Amino acid sequence: IILNLMIKDTDISASSQWYETTGPQFARLNREEGDGAWCPAGPLEPADVQYLQLDLRQLTFVTVVGTQGRYARSSGNEFARMYRLDYSRDGRVWISWTNRLGKKIIEGNDNAYTSVIKDLHPPVIARYLRIIPVTAICTTVCMRVELYGCPWTDGLIAYSTPEGQILSSPGHPIATLNDSTYDGVLERRRLSGGLGQLTDGVTGQDDFLQTHQYNVWPGYDYVGWSNDSLGPGYVEVEFVFDRMRNFTSMKVHSNNMFSRGVKIFSSVSCWFKPRLIADWEAEPVEFHTVLDDRNPSARYVTVPLGWRTAKGLRCRFFFADVWMMFSEISFRSGKMGSRCDVLQPSAPSHITWLLTTPNKGASTDDNSTSILIGCLVTIILLLVVIIFLILWCQYVCKVLEKAPRRILKEEQTVRLSSSSDTIVLQSPPVPPRVSQMDPHYERVFLLDPQYQGPAVPRNNLPELSQSAEASGFGGGYAEPDVTQCTPHQCFQSSVPHYAETDIVSLQGVTGSNMYAVPAVTVDSLTRKDISVGEFPRHRLHFREKLGEGQFGEVHLCEAEGLLEFLGENTPLPEWDGRPVLVAVKQLRPDATNNARNDFLKEIKIMSRLKDPNIIRLLCVCVSSDPLCMVTEYMENGDLNMFLSQREMESTLTHANNIPSVSMSDLLHMSAQISSGMRYLASLNFVHRDLATRNCLLDRRLTIKIADFGMSRNLYSSDYYRIQGRAVLPIRWMAWESILLGKFTTASDVWAFGVTLWEIFTLCKEQPYSLLTDEQVIENSGEFFRSQGRQIFLSAPPPCPPSLFELMMRCWSRDISNRPSFNCLYQALRPHVTH
Structure with a gap:
C-alpha cells in the first residue's frame, strides 16, 4: 500500500515571508x-x-527530508546551505x-x-515540523x-523507563546501553x-556489541x-498513547546472548x-x-494483550x-499491522514519495x-x-476447477490483500536466518506436475532409530512409532479436490471456522433432517458472550x-447438580x-x-428466530490457555505447588x-483451523x-486479516493453503504438526514468533x-527427537510425504490413558 498525504496550503505556515508570492504555500x-519558493522576510542573520x-x-513517522532553493525560471538564485529541524507531537x-x-x-543545497x-x-515521530534555515553570514535564503x-x-x-546502564566485563569492550536518542x-x-531508540525501527543484532550505525x-x-x-x-516501562x-x-x-548473562524476559505483567x-486497573x-538456552539469537x-x-x-x-536488553517495542491495536515496517530508507531510490506533494488547488480555478x-x-x-482483474480471476478459477490436473507452465502473479496499512519504504529488516529470503512473496507459481497429479505412495518409511531412553522420554514412555503403519496408511495416497475452496469462505457466520466438506456430502445433507432435538429456548439462560462474527x-x-x-443418549458426563454449561451459537x-x-448447513454438518x-x-432452536445451535462447553477452557498457565512437572513444581503437566500428559x-x-478425515471433513485454541x-x-x-x-493476533473479507491462521497453515487457498486433510496434518509444537512449548510462544505475518x-x-531456504519451527526443549521428526514430516513440502491422521494416531495411541 502506498499512501499519498496531500498537505493543504492551510497546513503550511511560516514565521515570516518576503512577499505574498514567496509565501509558505510555494515551498513545494x-x-x-x-x-x-518560500523566502523569509529580509536577509537572514546568523x-x-x-x-x-x-x-x-x-502523528507521522518522518524518515527523509528533501530541499531545494529558488530557481524561479532562472530569475532566482537563493538557497539554504544548512538547516535544522524542530518538531512537536502536541504543538506545545x-x-x-x-x-x-x-x-x-543538516547540510542543505549548494545551488538553487x-x-x-x-x-x-x-x-522523527511528530505531527508538527519546522524547517529552520541556518546561515553563517548575512544572506538571503529561500x-x-x-x-x-x-x-x-x-x-x-x-x-518512560529507568535510565540505561553500562555493562563492563573483563576481556570485552564496555557496552553503553543508554537510550541515546530519547527526546524526553x-x-x-x-x-x-x-x-527514543525503542521506537526508531532499528532492531539490534545477535551480538549486542555490534551496531547498525558507524x-x-x-x-x-x-x-x-x-x-x-x-x-x-x-524493569517497569510505562507507555502513553494518543487516544483510547x-x-x-x-x-x-x-537480546538473548546468554553466554554474557543476557536473556529475554522471563515474564511480563501489564496494567491498563x-x-x-x-x-491503574487491578x-x-x-x-x-x-x-531458550540453545539459540543466542535476538x-x-x-x-x-487480550x-x-x-x-x-x-x-x-x-x-x-x-x-535484559531491548531494541524495539511496538503495539498492535484496533486495526492490526498498521505500523510502518521499514522506517529508514538508505538511498533516494528506495524512498516512497509520501508528503508535501504539490497542492494545485492553491493556484487557479x-x-x-x-x-x-x-x-x-x-x-x-x-x-x-479492477473489473478486468475480477473477471480474469473468475475465468482462471473456472479453468482450474475444470482441469485441476492440467500441467500449467506459466507463472501466475497473486497479491494477497494486506491486513495492515503498512507503508514499506524498503525491504524490511529480518532476523539473520531470514535475510536471504526473496522479499517478493506475492509471486506465486501454479502447482507443479508432482503436486497436481495423484501422489504415489512411498514404499517404506524410515524407522525411528532412537530408543525411548536415549530420546529423552524418561519414565519408561514408549516412543511414537510410525513404522507400525503400512505405507498406504502413513502417506496421503491421493489429493482430494473437494476442499479447494476460496479462502474467503473460511469463516462462518458466527465467527467460527466452517468445516470444508465434499460437495456430495453437503447435497446429501440437504435432503436429511437434523439428527438432534429442538430444545425449549426459554430454558437457555445467557451468561457471557464468548465471541462473535459478522x-x-x-x-x-x-x-x-x-x-x-x-436422556440416555447424552454425551455429557454425570453432573453433580450444578447447572449445565453449554456454548450457544446464535444467528x-x-x-x-x-x-x-x-448456518443451517453448519447445523446439519455438526449433527453428523x-x-x-x-x-x-x-440440540438446536430453529423453530423460530433467532436460530441457535447448542454445543458442549468445556469448563477447563481451551488447551492454549490451560498449558500456558502450567510448567513441566519437576521436583521444583511439586515443592512449590506450581500447576504442572507431565510428558505423559502432553x-x-x-x-x-x-x-x-x-475421525474427521474418515468423513472427508477438513477442519482448516486446527490449533490448541480450538481444543x-x-x-x-x-x-x-x-x-x-x-x-x-483473545486470539485475534493469531489471525491475518485480509481487508475485512476473511481472517487466516497463517502460522498454522500449509504453504498450499496460504498461496493457493487449497485446504485438504493434508493441510490439516500440517496444522496438527504446528499444534504438537504448541503443546510441547506449553503454548508459551506463538509459532514463528521471530517472523512478521x-x-x-x-x-x-x-x-x-x-x-x-525455508524456515522450520525449532524443536521444543522437552520434545523427544522422534516426536519432532514426526512434526517435520507433517511439514513436508509434498503432500505425498505427510503422514495420514490414521498413521499419526497409531504412533501416539499407546499414550492414551483410559
Whole structure:
C-alpha cells in the first residue's frame, strides 16, 4: 500500500515571508508557482530564527527530508546551505532534532535548482515540523521542501523507563546501553515524556556489541538494565498513547546472548489505564515466555494483550538472568499491522514519495478543474482495471476447477490483500536466518506436475532409530512409532479436490471456522433432517458472550433440564447438580439469507459429528428466530490457555505447588487430538483451523476439537486479516493453503504438526514468533520453491527427537510425504490413558 498525504496550503505556515508570492504555500519541491519558493522576510542573520512550519494533521513517522532553493525560471538564485529541524507531537512542546552523534545542523543545497535528499537518523515521530534555515553570514535564503514517511498509527507518544546502564566485563569492550536518542527528560535516573531508540525501527543484532550505525559505541542499538542494580527484579516501562486503543499484542525485540548473562524476559505483567488521570486497573495481563538456552539469537517476543482498552500501559518485565536488553517495542491495536515496517530508507531510490506533494488547488480555478478531471479519469481507469482483474480471476478459477490436473507452465502473479496499512519504504529488516529470503512473496507459481497429479505412495518409511531412553522420554514412555503403519496408511495416497475452496469462505457466520466438506456430502445433507432435538429456548439462560462474527455470536449459557432432555443418549458426563454449561451459537436478526443458509448447513454438518474427541452438537432452536445451535462447553477452557498457565512437572513444581503437566500428559493430549482428526478425515471433513485454541478440555482433561477459536478476541493476533473479507491462521497453515487457498486433510496434518509444537512449548510462544505475518507468507513461498531456504519451527526443549521428526514430516513440502491422521494416531495411541 502506498499512501499519498496531500498537505493543504492551510497546513503550511511560516514565521515570516518576503512577499505574498514567496509565501509558505510555494515551498513545494520541484514547483515554480508564485516566485518559486518560500523566502523569509529580509536577509537572514546568523542569529535569526525563521521557520517554515508543517502541520501533518496526525502523528507521522518522518524518515527523509528533501530541499531545494529558488530557481524561479532562472530569475532566482537563493538557497539554504544548512538547516535544522524542530518538531512537536502536541504543538506545545518543541524538540530540536539531533542525529545519532548529537549534531543538529543538516547540510542543505549548494545551488538553487538541484534537490538534496537527506535521511533522518534517527527518524522523527511528530505531527508538527519546522524547517529552520541556518546561515553563517548575512544572506538571503529561500527554500522548497518535501518530506517522506508514513503515518505513525502505533499511537505511542511517550514511554518512560529507568535510565540505561553500562555493562563492563573483563576481556570485552564496555557496552553503553543508554537510550541515546530519547527526546524526553532525564530526572532521578528515569527517562520520561519522550520517545527514543525503542521506537526508531532499528532492531539490534545477535551480538549486542555490534551496531547498525558507524562511529558509535558498542551496545548503541540496545537499551539495557542489570538485575543487580535495579533491585526489584523487574524493569517497569510505562507507555502513553494518543487516544483510547484496543490492544491485541505487544512485540518486544530482546537480546538473548546468554553466554554474557543476557536473556529475554522471563515474564511480563501489564496494567491498563483508560485515562491518564485514572487509576491503574487491578487485573493485569500476564505472559510467561519460553526461555531458550540453545539459540543466542535476538528475537521478537509477542505478548498477547487480550484486546484490553486503555490509553496508558504499565508493563513490568521480569529478569531471567543478570541483564535484559531491548531494541524495539511496538503495539498492535484496533486495526492490526498498521505500523510502518521499514522506517529508514538508505538511498533516494528506495524512498516512497509520501508528503508535501504539490497542492494545485492553491493556484487557479483552471488548475483546480484540471485536477478534478485528472482524478475522475484516474478513478475510471482504476475501476476498469479492477473489473478486468475480477473477471480474469473468475475465468482462471473456472479453468482450474475444470482441469485441476492440467500441467500449467506459466507463472501466475497473486497479491494477497494486506491486513495492515503498512507503508514499506524498503525491504524490511529480518532476523539473520531470514535475510536471504526473496522479499517478493506475492509471486506465486501454479502447482507443479508432482503436486497436481495423484501422489504415489512411498514404499517404506524410515524407522525411528532412537530408543525411548536415549530420546529423552524418561519414565519408561514408549516412543511414537510410525513404522507400525503400512505405507498406504502413513502417506496421503491421493489429493482430494473437494476442499479447494476460496479462502474467503473460511469463516462462518458466527465467527467460527466452517468445516470444508465434499460437495456430495453437503447435497446429501440437504435432503436429511437434523439428527438432534429442538430444545425449549426459554430454558437457555445467557451468561457471557464468548465471541462473535459478522452475522452471529457465541454465548456461554446455562441449559436448564438439558440432561433430562437428552436422556440416555447424552454425551455429557454425570453432573453433580450444578447447572449445565453449554456454548450457544446464535444467528443475528439482521443476517442475510446466505448467512442463514450457511448456518443451517453448519447445523446439519455438526449433527453428523459424533466422536469422543469432537465437540458435539447437543440440540438446536430453529423453530423460530433467532436460530441457535447448542454445543458442549468445556469448563477447563481451551488447551492454549490451560498449558500456558502450567510448567513441566519437576521436583521444583511439586515443592512449590506450581500447576504442572507431565510428558505423559502432553502425549495423551496429542493422541486425543490425532484421534479426533482421524475421525474427521474418515468423513472427508477438513477442519482448516486446527490449533490448541480450538481444543477444549473438560474437567477430566478429555480434549474435544472445536471450531470457534477465531471468533474470540483473545486470539485475534493469531489471525491475518485480509481487508475485512476473511481472517487466516497463517502460522498454522500449509504453504498450499496460504498461496493457493487449497485446504485438504493434508493441510490439516500440517496444522496438527504446528499444534504438537504448541503443546510441547506449553503454548508459551506463538509459532514463528521471530517472523512478521508478511515474513510467514514469504516463508510459505520458500516451501513451494523448496530450495533449502525455508524456515522450520525449532524443536521444543522437552520434545523427544522422534516426536519432532514426526512434526517435520507433517511439514513436508509434498503432500505425498505427510503422514495420514490414521498413521499419526497409531504412533501416539499407546499414550492414551483410559
